[in-house]
Amino acid sequence: MTFRNDSISFEQKKDELSQRRSQLSVVKQTLLKKRLCGNFESNAQLQLIPRRSQSGSAPLSFAQQRMWFLYQLEPNSAAYNQAASIHLSGSLNIRALEQSLNEIVRRHEALRTTFAIIEEESVQIIAPALTMTLPIIDLRKLPEVEREQEVQRRTTQEVQQLFDLEQGPLLRSIVLHLTETEYLLQVTMHHIITDGWTWGVLVGELVALYEAFSIGKPSTLPELPIQYADFAVWQRQWLATEVLETQLAYWKQQLYDLPTLQLPTDRPRPTVQTFQGARQTLMLPKALSEELKVLSQQSGITLFMLLLATFKTLLHWYTKQDDIVVGTDVANRNQPEVEGLIGFFVNQLVLRTNLSGNPTFRELLGRVRDCTLSAYAHQDFPFEKLLNALKLERTRGRMPLFQVKLVLQNAPLPPLEITGLSVKLSESDIDAERAKFDLLMNLMDTTEGLKVQLEYDTDLFDAVSMKQMLGYFEQLLCTVVKQPQTQLHVLEEMLTEVSKQQQILNEKQLKEARIHKFKNIKRRVI
Known part of the structure; x- marks a missing residue:
């Protein structure tokens, strides 16, 4: 690291380093600590990626x-x-x-x-x-x-x-x-x-x-x-070292006897996945979004971890399973040389958390934090290589290892400013009719608040079920941000009550619609 003034004292340098480190996220602080402590896996990443010897x-x-x-x-x-x-x-x-x-x-x-x-x-x-x-x-x-x-x-x-x-x-x-x-x-x-x-x-x-x-x-x-x-050549050479065995050992232990999430569906799963999908969108109020950020900072976790813990609570209520598995994406651009490259770097991680024992939500945040940091510390092991190493039987009816995914979009976007032109990325529903997973909850932090997009497999789920799921997710967020000490079973009892009230409302609306239809038919007959 260089400094603008070579005459700065050692203590001043130390203070500046401490200040910079304090501004890092929890995840980056953990990874930095591993590097400074001489962790072999992380130090290997500090090596520069060389140009390959052959072209073409x-x-x-x-x-x-x-x-x-x-x-x-x-x-x-x-x-x-x-x-x-x-x-x-x-x-x-x-x-x-x-x-x-x-x-x-x-x-x-x-x-x-x-x-x-x-x-x-x-x-x-x-x-x-x-x-x-x-x-x-x-x-x-x-x-x-x-x-x-x-x-x-x-x-x-x-x-x-x-x-x-x-x-x-x-x-x-x-x-x-x-x-x-x-x-x-x-x-x-x-x-x-x-x-x-x-x-x-x-x-x-x-x-x-x-x-x-x-x-x-x-x-x-x-x-x-x-x-x-060059990255592809380097990646294969790097993973031919002891790094491969170290990371594989972690994932084999982490994924041993991995359960399949038994999420209730509106229709039976087809034998071959068609990738037909749809999307439901929820815009969280800006005030709630800010409260979630404050809670994550106070709890020493990232916003992603807080959202993941809430999502896993929701899945626990739906499935009644204690062992909850959710996938996510990581950019996989840990080397500075690849940050400005166009290419397919993203890797998928399996995040497995045990929700047994009726923990408080704050206790659950600790479990999710530990699970996520451990996965991040072993994020370089390629998902494809993991599938091969585990010798999983692949089917055409579902994705391997996990079928539900949560992603918080935070990829950097440069200022869109051109002299004489107004430039903006235009949102489109191009991808709204496709789904690679049973569920993909995609969250974006916008100036208006957190935007939640729930992409789902239409072979499995109806739109009304997904709208309800988003409503339950928002209800959970509103509760945990105010009462993070609430135990899991209390949160789930709250969801059950909300579900009952929703069912009563749906039945009432259906009854009113039938009465209205009958009256119209009667008028035409008369």
């Missing part, structure tokens, strides 16, 4: 290996297409926008990558160059209602169009020209070359490059220190 092809990363397996299993599925829409308002320079996209493709090998099997080994094939064209679809002459319908149709068409992982390219984009000064840039990639963090990288570079190219200046972005394939 490389082994798959472990994350890509799993995605490649799923693609070969279901080549006609668009379930792993990832899309984003960027709304641009103002005087748009289309040529500069296309030039910017092509510069991003040049900078990032992942966007020029396809996949193949050579001598029975799966490999990345990296093209030396790739030039993208940016189609412009003019919708200005359509009436507003028709234009909105056409935007939705083309958006759906884009995300459902299949990618050929062997032929590529695995990136495509179009511009919908909405009005004289409004445009919608739609970008779609296959998940094998992207993840949630990637979108922040792509948008950040797009803004910086367009700002330069639109006024005839060269790129101001520095060249990348490594490429995604």
